Amino acid sequence: MSRRNGVGYLAAFAVIGITVVPLLFVILGGFRTTAQINRAPAGLPGPWVWDNYIEVLGSPYFWRLLGNSALIAVVATTLAVGFGSMAAFALSRYAFRGREAFYTLFTLGLLFPLGVATLPLYLWLRQLGLLENPLGVALPEAAFSLPITIVILRPFMNAIPIELEDAALLDGTAKLGFFWRILLPLSRPALATVSVLAFVSSWNFFLLPLLVFNDSTNFTLPLGVAMFQSEHSQDTAKILAFTALSMIPALTFFVLAERRMVGGLTGSVKG
Amino acid sequence: MSTATSARPLTAPSSHAPRAGGTPRRSRTRTRLELALLLAPGLVLFVGFVLVPIGVATFYSLYSWNGFGPLTDFVGLDNYVDAFSGDVFQGAIAHNLIIAALTIIVQLPLSISLALLLNRKLRGRTFLRMVVFAPYVLSEAVTAVIWLLMLQPGGFVDQVLRGAGLGWAVQQWLADPKIVLYSLFVVITWKYIGFGVILLLAGLQGIPAELREAAALDGASSWQATRHVVLPLLGPTIRVWIFLAVIGSLQLFDLVWIMTLGGPANASTTMATYLIDHGFKRYEFGFGSAVAVILFIICFTFALLYQRFALRRDTDGALTRAVN
Numbered sequence: 001m002s003r004r005n006g007v008g009y010l011a012a013f014a015v016i017g018i019t020v021v022p023l024l025f026v027i028l029g030g031f032r033t034t035a036q037i038n039r040a041p042a043g044l045p046g047p048w049v050w051d052n053y054i055e056v057l058g059s060p061y062f063w064r065l066l067g068n069s070a071l072i073a074v075v076a077t078t079l080a081v082g083f084g085s086m087a088a089f090a091l092s093r094y095a096f097r098g099r100e101a102f103y104t105l106f107t108l109g110l111l112f113p114l115g116v117a118t119l120p121l122y123l124w125l126r127q128l129g130l131l132e133n134p135l136g137v138a139l140p141e142a143a144f145s146l147p148i149t150i151v152i153l154r155p156f157m158n159a160i161p162i163e164l165e166d167a168a169l170l171d172g173t174a175k176l177g178f179f180w181r182i183l184l185p186l187s188r189p190a191l192a193t194v195s196v197l198a199f200v201s202s203w204n205f206f207l208l209p210l211l212v213f214n215d216s217t218n219f220t221l222p223l224g225v226a227m228f229q230s231e232h233s234q235d236t237a238k239i240l241a242f243t244a245l246s247m248i249p250a251l252t253f254f255v256l257a258e259r260r261m262v263g264g265l266t267g268s269v270k271g
Numbered sequence: 272m273s274t275a276t277s278a279r280p281l282t283a284p285s286s287h288a289p290r291a292g293g294t295p296r297r298s299r300t301r302t303r304l305e306l307a308l309l310l311a312p313g314l315v316l317f318v319g320f321v322l323v324p325i326g327v328a329t330f331y332s333l334y335s336w337n338g339f340g341p342l343t344d345f346v347g348l349d350n351y352v353d354a355f356s357g358d359v360f361q362g363a364i365a366h367n368l369i370i371a372a373l374t375i376i377v378q379l380p381l382s383i384s385l386a387l388l389l390n391r392k393l394r395g396r397t398f399l400r401m402v403v404f405a406p407y408v409l410s411e412a413v414t415a416v417i418w419l420l421m422l423q424p425g426g427f428v429d430q431v432l433r434g435a436g437l438g439w440a441v442q443q444w445l446a447d448p449k450i451v452l453y454s455l456f457v458v459i460t461w462k463y464i465g466f467g468v469i470l471l472l473a474g475l476q477g478i479p480a481e482l483r484e485a486a487a488l489d490g491a492s493s494w495q496a497t498r499h500v501v502l503p504l505l506g507p508t509i510r511v512w513i514f515l516a517v518i519g520s521l522q523l524f525d526l527v528w529i530m531t532l533g534g535p536a537n538a539s540t541t542m543a544t545y546l547i548d549h550g551f552k553r554y555e556f557g558f559g560s561a562v563a564v565i566l567f568i569i570c571f572t573f574a575l576l577y578q579r580f581a582l583r584r585d586t587d588g589a590l591t592r593a594v595n
Contacts, residue, residue, distance in 0.1 A: 146321075
């Protein structure tokens, strides 16, 4: 047993190394100068240089992109989770003709990944006059997050005992009141899961913003990182600092929401 | 994934609906209103931004159109014929298929081993899980920039290899047409391995420890117990992972676009980079729409076939179960 665990720890160290080293390369590289990096790409900072990080943090551009990304992600998540939970409620707690057809329609969306639809979407958004507009990115992202939101929420809402609903209706609560005051609070774990999924996919999305935004002040962070890289290709140190700083929001969010995220994924494939 | 359609029968019976006061007719109207109120926003959003664009693209794909002015130049299926008969697009399809095959051949065993490892009672297991999962949260753009810099000629990777006495292994990682696709695959693996591990870990947790113990009592070695007890029970999870991995491979874009733009000499072009390169950058919107439709049909066909032949066994499985 202990020999097996020995092999296990060895493998674990290898995994940590392979995963973490590229991240350290970025973070530590930001504390060096480009000359130092060119001389020894795998070296450590010495002396430590703070200028790169200070410069990026002091530039309004970085904060602007951060704000753009946050705004789009918040709008997309709110719409997806808001509309998604309303639809999931209708599809789980009402009986009406065509209910399964509606549900199937939404689940069909799981087969239409946003990447495939981006060019048609771009043409469509152009027609709607939504280019260079944060909504032009947030609305499609919300639309494409709806299917998974509904697929996760419906069984969850379905599992909440009918007796609770009966009791609430007997007490004179309207059905929508039951939804708002009882069902939604009870669905909090599932709501958290779908929110995290919608937020992260919006935060990281690259292709749609790439087409929709031409004006660099509208860019989101992933777009900004890629653009910064190609525009400052001689200044490796600054690219690394910019990239390191743009990793922080995603990683922080991940550490905070890790349990929900992993829980959501694990829950979704309980098979 | 569309096992979703075969969801469990619902429990809310219709007798519950018309109870809140008033005559049955009034309450039925009221229920209709509520339903409209609840469903309309989601439907409008979904139809408006998911279904309509795809329908519109199918229409555009029959025209030769540069994106401006009216659609007058009807070309029928010429755009499709052109796409399929071009070397670059054929190459792009091949690249996507190679990535998909490599993903299954390399990432699946790797994910399973890592998941089995992380399922053991090691110290710092929670930390280890977080570390493995971390690259998955980074955007592909960030991942691409990191590895673009690390794989520069004479850069981090080259220096580490030389330092380890493996100088002969150094390559033009992103500039050699014979190697570039495999370099990209390594980056993809780095980024996405955590996702497979987490899925499989979840699957492993659903397997009672007693089953392994029983196998051990019957004289099965640890490997035999894994091979004949654990792996078959992981089947549903593995099939879902394969589905997601293949769909992901077919749509590969961000990493390739930022790291190589499909180059050198189209050696790493994927269907999606081809689509954006032609449809967007060169203003061939009719042609680009045709490529989008092709890409969509390929994904859709795969999804249907896979659903029919592989996922069928897990009728109630996968996403329909959701969070309970």
